[in-house]
Amino acid sequence: MSMRFSLLAASAVLALATTTAFATPQSSSSTEGHSTKLGQCSHANTGKTGADYKSAVDACMKGNNSAASAVKETQQQKMARCSKENAGKRGADYKAAEAACLKGS
Secondary structure (H helix, E strand, O other), X not given: OHHHHHHHHHHHHHHHXXXXXXXXXXXXXXXXXXXXXHHHHHHHOOOOOHHHHHHHHHHHHOOXXXXXXXXXXXXXXXXXXXXXXXXXXXXXXHHHHHHHHHHHO
């Protein structure tokens, strides 16, 4: 009977050791790093919406920041930028500067 008890005890110890070895939590640095980077990319692209936002965040997550800056400016954004650049000009000067700005950009 003592042989049977010894085998049972050894089996229990082996099972417990195996369970604790596989149950130890793995470091979640890869998931923490991913969520941290996602937060940074999301913050860096604040103000963008829709497909522009998704493509910029995707490029940022892949580490391709040049693709995010290469996103084309919409016509509406271009007009607003040119209008601010030419503030203070009047009449024909304003029209000529505005046309040059919109064609050149």
